[in-house]
Amino acid sequence: MSIAEEEIKKFENSNCAENKVFYQAMEEVIYSIAPLLESDNKYTRYAILERLVVPDRVIKFKVTWLDDNNTIQVNTGYRVQFNNALGPYKGGLRFHPSVNEGIFKFLGFEQILKNALTGLPIGGGKGGSDFNPKGKSDFEVMKFCSAFMTELHKYIGPRIDVPAGDIGVGSREIGYLFGEYKKITSTYEGVLTGKPFMFGGSLMRPEATGYGVIYFTQKMLELEGKESLEGKICTVSGAGNVALHAIEKLQHIGAIAVSCSDSKGTIYDSRGVDLDLLKDIKLNRRASLEEYIKVHTDARYIPLADYPADGHAVWDIPCYAAFPCATQNELCDVDAQNLISNGCVSVTEGANMPCSPEATTLFLSHNVCFGPAKAANAGGVAVSEFEMSQNASMTKWTFERVDETLKATMEQICTRVALTAQDYGVKGNYVDGANIAGFKKVADAMIAEGI
Ligand code: NDP
Numbered sequence: 001m002s003i004a005e006e007e008i009k010k011f012e013n014s015n016c017a018e019n020k021v022f023y024q025a026m027e028e029v030i031y032s033i034a035p036l037l038e039s040d041n042k043y044t045r046y047a048i049l050e051r052l053v054v055p056d057r058v059i060k061f062k063v064t065w066l067d068d069n070n071t072i073q074v075n076t077g078y079r080v081q082f083n084n085a086l087g088p089y090k091g092g093l094r095f096h097p098s099v100n101e102g103i104f105k106f107l108g109f110e111q112i113l114k115n116a117l118t119g120l121p122i123g124g125g126k127g128g129s130d131f132n133p134k135g136k137s138d139f140e141v142m143k144f145c146s147a148f149m150t151e152l153h154k155y156i157g158p159r160i161d162v163p164a165g166d167i168g169v170g171s172r173e174i175g176y177l178f179g180e181y182k183k184i185t186s187t188y189e190g191v192l193t194g195k196p197f198m199f200g201g202s203l204m205r206p207e208a209t210g211y212g213v214i215y216f217t218q219k220m221l222e223l224e225g226k227e228s229l230e231g232k233i234c235t236v237s238g239a240g241n242v243a244l245h246a247i248e249k250l251q252h253i254g255a256i257a258v259s260c261s262d263s264k265g266t267i268y269d270s271r272g273v274d275l276d277l278l279k280d281i282k283l284n285r286r287a288s289l290e291e292y293i294k295v296h297t298d299a300r301y302i303p304l305a306d307y308p309a310d311g312h313a314v315w316d317i318p319c320y321a322a323f324p325c326a327t328q329n330e331l332c333d334v335d336a337q338n339l340i341s342n343g344c345v346s347v348t349e350g351a352n353m354p355c356s357p358e359a360t361t362l363f364l365s366h367n368v369c370f371g372p373a374k375a376a377n378a379g380g381v382a383v384s385e386f387e388m389s390q391n392a393s394m395t396k397w398t399f400e401r402v403d404e405t406l407k408a409t410m411e412q413i414c415t416r417v418a419l420t421a422q423d424y425g426v427k428g429n430y431v432d433g434a435n436i437a438g439f440k441k442v443a444d445a446m447i448a449e450g451i
Contacts, residue, residue: 004034007049018102021328025106025353026053028360029113032435035424046451048443055082055108056089058101059155063129065147067140077148079127081161082108085445088159089125090115090381092166092194095173097132104128106328107166110352111381113438114374117413120385125161127152133168134286145176153181158189158392164384165194167327170241171206175199190391193384202387204402205380210245211403212379213323213350214253215410216371223418224369224428226345227320229255235319236273237261237312238326239282239289242350242377246323247273259314261326262289265306266313269299310334318342325350333358340366349373364429375417375434382409 007030015023030049037043059079067073078101081089091111094103104126112124131144155161165174174194181191188200195201204211214229221228232255236243239260247257256272262282267273267289274296281291293301302313315322315335322344324331328351336359339347347363348371349355355363363370383406390397397405414430421433 002034003037004031007034007037010050011053018100019105020102021353022102022106022109024357025109028357028431029109029435029439032432033439036436036440042447043443046443046447048446051446051451052083052112052439052442053109055080055105056084057081058105059127060101061151063131063144063147063151065140065143067143068137073144075129075131075144077127077129077151078104079152079155079161079163080104080108080125081155082124082126083112083442084123085442085449086116087121087123088157089161090122090164090384091124091126092128092164093169093173093177094126094128094166095131095133095168096128097130099128099130103328107352110374112442113435114378115381116438116441117375117416117434118378118382118385118409119412120382122162122381122385125163126166127163128166128169131168133173138172141173142176145173146180149177149180150184152177153184156181156191158191158388162190162384162388163192164381165241167240170194171196171201190388193387195387200387200391202383202390202402203397203399204406205383205387206241207245207248208383208402208406209242209377209380210247210325210350211249212382212406212410213242213246213325213348213371213376214249215379215407216376216414217321217323217346217348218253219411219414220348220369220371220418220430221346223414226369229253229321231255232320233258233318234321234323235259235314235317236323236325236350237266237314237330237354238324238351239278240326242380243323243325244275244279244282246325246350247275247278251275255321258319259317260289261312261314263304264288265290265301265303267292267299267301268313268317269296311338315339316342319344321346321348323348323350324354326354327351328353329356331355331359333362335359336362340368344368347371348376350377352377360431364431367428369428370430371414372431372434374438375413375430378413379406379410382406
């Protein structure tokens, strides 16, 4: 039995239905780091893996709030404080009806290694609620956020745990959460990132993850000797924060982003996505992508239900580079096969773990450049840390300073991941490179801090 199989066996009882995605994330890391465990037995001696896969604490709480009809609503809140070996727990809040403890454990676990790769002093955590902001009035979102913070404030602080946004949590929600924290604690401190600029937010935080994904991809293509994205057809999934800004940066550099998607369907606009219209539909009107073809009648809208169940329309569009930016496991083996058959050269994960293990294996075995989420989408958390620094020193960075530092950070992450992969005999495998480099950083700190 290989060292990876031995390690995975220890965690088999955590592979229950709720923990499925957490187990998937853990398994990938264990396979990647097997050569490191074999080359240095200190990681086994200090039981780093056993300690790393168990969160420091999982906080679960009831959130009770009044809707616009004065009916009492009850939701569940979570905060998984996973690991603070490198700095305060840091990671987003997700508001979506599909969440459970297993999803937050998967996201928190990924966040530990992602944050380590940035080289910044931040640990890993994640949280949120099964509250669904969709279809709720502004007042209902505000009341929910206040009720959520009434409990969460006990566990967070600028040196303890600093949440940010994720699916369903944008600057509106962060604003309400910050307002409530301020009211309860009578403090004005950088306890959340992704705040609106007018009260402590960093310029470019909204753009950071999407822009970072493109900076990472450009560097990866350069290191792998491939042509740059300029002038190339690119496909993007999602139509939220990450997708919108990935499309925006692709347009800045002269690439042609021809798609986007939401939970109901896909838009294919071969002339390039109309970003102003897309922002209006999603940010102002919070409406369905179906609205897009009312303006651009020559674009195609493919409802989710109209596409065969074992694949996704967006990955059937021929492209040079693909950017899954919606949600976990949104790109399966059938999709990977379609992308490969259509000549796709590069896939970069904007969302967290959007590619299934089978899809990832197909990309790697067909020499498709593959940028894994924990490296490629670290731009959001990096700029969150810049926001923490600005709050702590009561300063404001210019847009240009944030952008330049973000670009440099993404290029450093990409280079470190590529070099680590090379050092461990898996040149070009950015999945293993990211897992080994991130794990090593956290593990060495854990050893130095004692048990
Ligand atoms: P948003 O809530 O802003 O947007 C999510 C988008 O994805 C929405 O347009 C949503 O559709 C769409 N979507 C959800 N499920 C599906 C699906 N099954 N198929 C197609 N589209 C779907 O979230 P973010 O953009 O912030 O986050 C997207 C991903 O990026 C997540 O995995 C998140 O964890 C990750 N991420 C986000 C960071 C950030 O800074 N925001 C940082 C790092 C990672 P609809 O509009 O219908 O709801």
